[in-house]
Amino acid sequence: MPAPKDFLEYVDSNADAFIKRLSEAVSIKSVSGEASYRPELFGVETQQFDLGKHVMDGQELPLPKVVLGRLGNDPNKKTVLVYGHFDVQPAYVSDGWDTDPFTLTIQPNGQLVGRGSSDDKGPVLGWLNILQYHYENKKELPVNLRCCFEGMEESGSEGLDELVERESKPGGWFDGVDCVCISDNYWLNTRTPALTYGLRGLTYFKLNISGPAKDLHSGVFGRAVHEPMTDLIKLMSTLVDVNGQILIPGVDEMVNQADTEERKLYETLDYSIKDIEETAGGPIALSSDKVEVLMNRMRNPSLSLHGIEGAFYGPGAKTVIPAKVSGKFSIRLVPPQTPENINPLVKAHIESEFAKLGSKNTMELEDLHGGKPWVSDINHWNFQAARIATKAVYNVDPDMTREGGSIPITLTFADALGVNVLLLPMGRSDDGAHSTNEKLDRSNFIEGTKLLGTYLYEVGAIATK
């Protein structure tokens, strides 16, 4: 027998009520595949700084203001420009922090754990500590001071280059600066203070592959369409070898090989494979030769794969074919490499490899930001002052290092002001900047404040010689 006619009519006449009930059912967030949904998501508070605007991720967003400072104008004193940043890298408890990343936790061993403790709020406060001393005790600083503290360092220091160039001209805020001191890096190890005279540059890429208009179900579309993730993984696998060799033609080849003399510079540093493996927390050094590892970090380029935006990233087992995925990778640059001469090599390589795939998906390569590498003169009085200050506070000679990371503003200051730039780190190699459980040792914060102050006095001493 067919369904009764009045049943069919009933369904028609109750359609709106059925839809309303479906609406109520849909409003229940009965997600079973993500653990985070089930106990409770935690709320996140933010505090905003006084701001301008820029466009990021397609949104117009406020830009944190740069804080500039000026104290003293004595023609008999050197004028020192100090730089730091008050913004930090992202941090979630879910990344693996043992404590809330935004609550500073003081450990029994003296570690001050929290996002930004070492990078770069500790050093910035080091300078403020010094100023407070002089203010409360009505003392004059031994130098004229200029301060530049920004809030966009971890996002490419947007807008700062233009500001520095403008203010470095005659009559500008930085006019008359004799040297620059940046405290935003780390000792080579956990024992020996360091002065840093070189930095690698950076060029950061976002490789987008898109195909379907929306995420697809792998049951329905698996082996029926070109999947963006398949293409992206193939392309990302052509960038770097497991041993660190960069596979993009022309990138490694641009850097000269170290000769015997250059190798000796690295042999003298207080460093061992044990240091790097302890800091990394695993027996994963790429070489058992300390000189190789140090040269790879300080004077060779590197390529790292950071992750994928747009793919499934949560816990559990989601059977999705993501519609648009973006691979994030970056290359650390050393002289003579620059974003200008490296980016075309990356573009040519990616385009060639994508063409080989024969995919019907769409590929686009974006370069998000970058900065040139930098090397400074270690015989300048700026470095001498820091060397003497280090000896005074820590009673050892500092390691003279090049840093593997990038602080693009370093080069901006060097170029715009034409003066010597010194990197004078406060923290240790195992502080975990950009990582989980970032910390600054109490002693580094305190002795480091002393070091920064002593350095100013040693610069002052030079002026009066």
Next chain:
Amino acid sequence: MPAPKDFLEYVDSNADAFIKRLSEAVSIKSVSGEASYRPELFGVETQQFDLGKHVMDGQELPLPKVVLGRLGNDPNKKTVLVYGHFDVQPAYVSDGWDTDPFTLTIQPNGQLVGRGSSDDKGPVLGWLNILQYHYENKKELPVNLRCCFEGMEESGSEGLDELVERESKPGGWFDGVDCVCISDNYWLNTRTPALTYGLRGLTYFKLNISGPAKDLHSGVFGRAVHEPMTDLIKLMSTLVDVNGQILIPGVDEMVNQADTEERKLYETLDYSIKDIEETAGGPIALSSDKVEVLMNRMRNPSLSLHGIEGAFYGPGAKTVIPAKVSGKFSIRLVPPQTPENINPLVKAHIESEFAKLGSKNTMELEDLHGGKPWVSDINHWNFQAARIATKAVYNVDPDMTREGGSIPITLTFADALGVNVLLLPMGRSDDGAHSTNEKLDRSNFIEGTKLLGTYLYEVGAIATK
């Protein structure tokens, strides 16, 4: 001159105050690299079902209860078991939804947009609509009804297999069931109703690579250590070709080639390359031959790369070396493939490829869940009833399809009860289950409710013949 002694003493005696101020600075979430932090995160509410417990992602979590129903015990009637699920896939506005996924939005074209509208809350409510009719009108159902509605389908139906096996035994809840009807899949296209007699199976993997104890800074560690992402991307690139071919030795080879007769089955289906490309939303079909595409979906295995857990996934440019990354991928299985005969092939392949890399990182392969493929007898009276009901409601003969997706419980019912199982879909191929902007057309919900009711009456008619 050295720093004044009282300055050094001042720093020592004010250390606690300095640390407190650092603590306050750290408490400001001045993250510049993630857009989501800056305007505001939105809060998410959850509603929990009445629950048991299980362990997921290392946490003990409540398990939604299975809802069982029973109505009628007339020995002159067939006993039909209907199944559905009330849990849904994850959904965030940030995934690309045009509207809040958990607020049903009725579009002018009649689409009911919302997570779960089609998968599977619409069909479940279809059954309830039918029951409501009979209850309010004091009518008897034409069959004895058994209901099984669960809340863990999207997470492997944990615990349900055991329940079904237990309740299928003499005296159990499902004892006496004559046939099963599951409404939890989709038409082959957007035009023609379908009955489904086959499903692919699934085996889902999590490939873990770990090395450092915590996330590292790519400046400090780039080219100094083995990076887990580099290893993972290499391994994931060895699994599937851009054309969909599975590269794990033995997997594709296990399935026989289709002969001319089998190809004819697929030629008769109402389907075109235009259908798949319209549903996918892009010109990305792997073949221009509809039979190839249909066979790839219905009777060939597929491998999809879903994403990576533990790597950087947000917008912006984070220069992290992730410490532990987990690649998620799955294989859709067809007879004679099963998780039992496929998983060892995957394991052997991954182990062999990882050994080739020579990495010092640690690799581990987990299989998260799986299910066998399934094929049913389309000449059974259960299918005949559904065929007649379809013709009655939609005035066309249904497409007889195999589905590319997996509903492992189908096989559990077939095995435990030893009766015919019918898949009777309510929604269309473009509903976007597991995707953004999931919808159910108003007409499919309403006509589909009629179809399910008519089907019960056709089964009832068979019992009285």
